[in-house]
Amino acid sequence: MPRVALALxxxxxxxxxxxxxxxxxxxGPDASGVASAAKPPSTWDxxxxxxxxxxxxxxxxxxxxxxxxxxRIYVTTAVAVSGQPGVKTxxxxxxxxxxxxxxxxxxxAIDRAKGTIVWDREVHKGTPRLKRHVxxxxxxxxxxxxxQVIVALFGSExxxxxxxxxALKWRQDLGLMDVGLVDxxxxxxxxxSSPTIFESMVIVQNDRHKDSxxxxxxxxxxxxxxxxxHDEYPSxxxxxxxxxxxxxxxxxxxxxxxxxxxxxxxxELWRLSDNLTQVKVPxxxxxxxxxxxxxxxxxxxxxxxxxxLGGSGELTxxxxxxxxxxxxxxxxxxxxxxxxLYVCTDNGILSAYDATxxxxxxxxxxxxxxxxxxxSPVAADGRLYLASEDxxxxxxxxxxxxxxxxxxxxxxxxxATPAVSGGMLIxxxxxxxxxxxx
Amino acid sequence: xxxxxxxxxxxxxISSLGxxxxxxxxxxxxxxxGTPDRNLVSSMKGLPTSWDLKSKKNIKWVAELGSQAYGNxxxxxxxxxxxxxxxxxxxxxxxxxxGVLMAFRESDGQFLWQSVHDKLSAGRANDxxxxxxxxxxxxxxxxVYYVSxxxxxxxxxxxxxxxxxxxxxxxxxxxxxxxxxxxxxWKYDFMEELGVLQHNMxxxxxxxxxxxxxxxxxxxxxxxxxxxxxxxxxxxxxxxKTTGKLVWEDASPGDKILHGQWSSxxxxxxxxxxxxxxxxxxxxxxxYEAKTGKKLWExxxxxxxxxxxxxxxxxxxxxxxxxxxxxxxxxxxPEHGEGVGHLYAIDPTKRGDITQTGRIWHxxxxxxxxxxxxxxxxxxxxxxxxxxxxxxxxxxxxxFWKHDMFAAIWGxxxxxxxxxxxxxxxxxxTVLNADRTLKVIDESNMGSSVYSTPVPANGALYIxxxxxxxxxxxxxxxxxxxxxx
Numbered sequence: 001m002p003r004v005a006l007a008l009x010x011x012x013x014x015x016x017x018x019x020x021x022x023x024x025x026x027x028g029p030d031a032s033g034v035a036s037a038a039k040p041p042s043t044w045d046x047x048x049x050x051x052x053x054x055x056x057x058x059x060x061x062x063x064x065x066x067x068x069x070x071x072r073i074y075v076t077t078a079v080a081v082s083g084q085p086g087v088k089t090x091x092x093x094x095x096x097x098x099x100x101x102x103x104x105x106x107x108x109a110i111d112r113a114k115g116t117i118v119w120d121r122e123v124h125k126g127t128p129r130l131k132r133h134v135x136x137x138x139x140x141x142x143x144x145x146x147x148q149v150i151v152a153l154f155g156s157e158x159x160x161x162x163x164x165x166x167a168l169k170w171r172q173d174l175g176l177m178d179v180g181l182v183d184x185x186x187x188x189x190x191x192x193s194s195p196t197i198f199e200s201m202v203i204v205q206n207d208r209h210k211d212s213x214x215x216x217x218x219x220x221x222x223x224x225x226x227x228x229x230h231d232e233y234p235s236x237x238x239x240x241x242x243x244x245x246x247x248x249x250x251x252x253x254x255x256x257x258x259x260x261x262x263x264x265x266x267x268e269l270w271r272l273s274d275n276l277t278q279v280k281v282p283x284x285x286x287x288x289x290x291x292x293x294x295x296x297x298x299x300x301x302x303x304x305x306x307x308x309l310g311g312s313g314e315l316t317x318x319x320x321x322x323x324x325x326x327x328x329x330x331x332x333x334x335x336x337x338x339x340x341l342y343v344c345t346d347n348g349i350l351s352a353y354d355a356t357x358x359x360x361x362x363x364x365x366x367x368x369x370x371x372x373x374x375x376s377p378v379a380a381d382g383r384l385y386l387a388s389e390d391x392x393x394x395x396x397x398x399x400x401x402x403x404x405x406x407x408x409x410x411x412x413x414x415x416a417t418p419a420v421s422g423g424m425l426i427x428x429x430x431x432x433x434x435x436x437x438x
Numbered sequence: 439x440x441x442x443x444x445x446x447x448x449x450x451x452i453s454s455l456g457x458x459x460x461x462x463x464x465x466x467x468x469x470x471x472g473t474p475d476r477n478l479v480s481s482m483k484g485l486p487t488s489w490d491l492k493s494k495k496n497i498k499w500v501a502e503l504g505s506q507a508y509g510n511x512x513x514x515x516x517x518x519x520x521x522x523x524x525x526x527x528x529x530x531x532x533x534x535x536x537g538v539l540m541a542f543r544e545s546d547g548q549f550l551w552q553s554v555h556d557k558l559s560a561g562r563a564n565d566x567x568x569x570x571x572x573x574x575x576x577x578x579x580x581x582v583y584y585v586s587x588x589x590x591x592x593x594x595x596x597x598x599x600x601x602x603x604x605x606x607x608x609x610x611x612x613x614x615x616x617x618x619x620x621x622x623x624w625k626y627d628f629m630e631e632l633g634v635l636q637h638n639m640x641x642x643x644x645x646x647x648x649x650x651x652x653x654x655x656x657x658x659x660x661x662x663x664x665x666x667x668x669x670x671x672x673x674x675x676x677x678x679k680t681t682g683k684l685v686w687e688d689a690s691p692g693d694k695i696l697h698g699q700w701s702s703x704x705x706x707x708x709x710x711x712x713x714x715x716x717x718x719x720x721x722x723x724x725x726y727e728a729k730t731g732k733k734l735w736e737x738x739x740x741x742x743x744x745x746x747x748x749x750x751x752x753x754x755x756x757x758x759x760x761x762x763x764x765x766x767x768x769x770x771x772p773e774h775g776e777g778v779g780h781l782y783a784i785d786p787t788k789r790g791d792i793t794q795t796g797r798i799w800h801x802x803x804x805x806x807x808x809x810x811x812x813x814x815x816x817x818x819x820x821x822x823x824x825x826x827x828x829x830x831x832x833x834x835x836x837x838f839w840k841h842d843m844f845a846a847i848w849g850x851x852x853x854x855x856x857x858x859x860x861x862x863x864x865x866x867x868t869v870l871n872a873d874r875t876l877k878v879i880d881e882s883n884m885g886s887s888v889y890s891t892p893v894p895a896n897g898a899l900y901i902x903x904x905x906x907x908x909x910x911x912x913x914x915x916x917x918x919x920x921x922x923x
């Protein structure tokens with residue numbers, strides 16, 4: 001083999017493997033939930049350690065997802081100085097948990113190959129400024145990285161930026177991220193919107209009981225680049241980056257409006273009124289020249305909107321490539337994979353839609369009898385991975401007909417969306433991080 | 439003016455309790471369940487199995503309700519009654535969140551009058567915002583009985599003030615006496631009188647036997663979800679129909695109430711005893727002698743090793759009394775989501791704690807349920823909150839089939855002319871053969887969640903979605919060509 005070709009092959013394979021390995025944010029590369037070149041196993045067994053590379057105990061209570069860059073995994077957590085705060089699963093009502101003891105908020109780096117903790121940084125200490133929902137955590141937002149910095153959003157405790165060794169570069173106080181029951185500001189449920197890195201900035205969505213805004217901060221300095229105030233209900237959705245032709249838009253999912261913003265200026269480009277539902281949790285999904293937006297409360301009429309990108313002003317039904325009147329999940333973000341949109345509702349009804357037409361391809365129950373699904377599904381190697389709150393990871397073959405390949409038991413509550421990295425699936429359960437792979 | 443026909447009313451009550459063969463069922467639908475035994479079955483013929491909101495195929499009329507409606511409609515004396523909230527602002531002078539019972543003309547859906555209740559100042563703890571009136575009324579002898587969001591048993595003139603403005607009954611403090619206002623005959627405030635603290639909402643649908651009205655009080659835990667602040671307040675009461683005075687009460691659940699109490703009572707003659715049967719907050723179903731309130735039996739609907747709230751359930755379903763047996767499932771507040779459930783056939787001729795002795799059969803494949811059963815042709819149809827409709831052998835509890843609606847079911851299966859009608863949270867109303875083999879006949883969508891049960895009355899089907907009341911009837915002039923599904 002000619003030397004040049006060999007070098008090129010090596011270069012390509014290195015590039016490919018690095019790409020297959022990185023899972024840099026909530027739902028991974030481009031917040032897609034898809035690890036295109038990864039090959040995690042479809043079955044494993046914790047008791048016998050079959051296909052389980054390592055298990056690492058994690059302190060505290062956190063629903064944030066692990067992220068991966070190179071040979072490191074990063075997780076955030078909030079640790080009570082005394083006692084272990086509990087979490088309710090299933091439909092857990094509207095009550096708040098009032099954690100009155102001091103907590104430390106932490107960023108932890110873990111060796112991807114061995115699962116060992118490389119460093120553990122205490123970022124902030126204090127009593128939580130707000131309560132959380134009994135089903136929530138004080139560290140629900142997933143951190144984001146671009147390989148140079150790591151950004152972690154600890155809700156009302158602030159926005160923090162670190163270098164890859166965990167040294168704090170800057171922090172910003174976003175004020176209270178006071179989210180809760182829409183019609184009653186006395187309910188504090190705790191935020192979950194994750195920061196989104198776009199080029200040299202990080203974008204945050206702070207839709208709360210009053211004074212909601214979307215803002216961008218310079219990754220290098222922490223300087224606020226823009227901040228756009230808007231009238232919104234509390235939401236828990238993560239902003240998405242969508243590219244349409246030459247234009248890039250930041251799309252936010254809110255209870256009053258779904259909106260597109262210019263990432264350079266923060267100017268609102270378009271908005272679509274959603275007067276059917278209020279409480280928004282799932283992240284918008286980019287699908288070709290559309291963005292698919294889901295979620296809402298009450299539960300009976302949660303629509304799915306496929307909105308054409310590139311619009312301006314107040315959008316109407318004409319801007320919808322397709323929509324449904326119902327079928328959205330409440331919590332988890334759906335998954336676009338090989339032309340199909342997979343929507344798993346909180347009670348485990350999995351529907352596949354043609355992402356171009358919105359036609360439903362199938363509807364099936366996954367794990368009937370589970371308490372619920374809060375984690376978002378992820379995909380790799382022709383398979384979907386759906387983690388239930390009970391800790392069952394269902395592996396479903398991707399495609400136009402439903403086929404359950406395996407049910408793998410994690411043995412404890414699982415709220416976080418798993419990460420996929422190379423040959424591994426990385427699952428955060430209530431007390432540990434599990435590296436699944438051969 | 440109230441038409442007082444005590445003799446005739448007595449005959450109706452007796453016939454519906456099974457003393458007279460029910461060859462010609464009532465055409466009205468005057469209470470939750472249609473009859474005191476609460477069996478959701480009607481032999482009414484000619485109702486459509488499909489309709490279409492867009493093309494208006496088979497849609498007789500549509501009435502706008504408030505923004506939420508959880509009660510089931512009842513139809514009597516040419517009036518359709520349904521509970522909702524005040525977001526429809528039928529009276530522009532009445533502003534803000536209220537509990538509202540609305541009355542519509544059966545023939546064309548014209549709004550007639552409404553009964554409006556302020557929200558309780560305690561808020562969510564006793565009177566959840568925007569849920570309105572959740573009770574389904576009972577209409578007897580031209581009088582409308584229901585439970586308000588304020589924990590009152592109300593008695594209203596079904597004609598309102600449309601009877602030449604006559605203010606019937608002893609209650610004369612109505613603020614307004616216009617044609618669109620409610621004419622209150624009496625009310626019994628069981629929060630005030632009995633110290634009841636209903637958890638989140640008082641919702642019971644009344645039932646009657648002779649001169650007594652029976653309701654569950656919804657007495658329950660406070661917002662801590664630990665403490666029962668009023669354990670000695672009754673779970674069930676009997677109130678004199680004429681005077682509005684308390685006749686008997688029972689507080690058997692005491693401080694063992696797991697959460698709230700949202701079951702409604704059923705009445706039936708079993709042997710020579712007329713029994714009032716109701717699910718209660720400690721997970722038991724209990725029966726009382728109708729006249730005296732003497733407790734006859736109790737049955738624990740949960741396995742002994744069950745643990746609240748994971749595996750032990752409360753009871754929200756209404757018992758069904760059918761051929762000397764009682765059928766009921768347990769479940770939990772929809773806010774608690776899905777979980778395991780239990781469905782039983784119980785022998786109510788036994789006395790005392792009959793959890794063992796009165797157990798005819800148990801069906802364990804059901805999930806948590808807040809539905810009520812329908813028994814027809816030897817089959818018990820029972821739906822669960824996870825979205826399954828179960829068809830089981832009424833004699834043995836053995837399953838015939840199970841149908842997946844793929845959406846939560848808050849309402850109940852209703853059998854009409856050999857077909858099961860069932861709505862779900864996605865707003866779909868599915869019609870199936872009420873038979874031993876599963877066959878879906880049709881499915882129509884109501885535009886928003888159906889939390890109610892479709893009910894038949896006088897040749898029409900009434901369905902409530904989140905904020906509208908639909909009268910559905912076969913229309914010979916339906917634009918078949920323009921219709922389609």
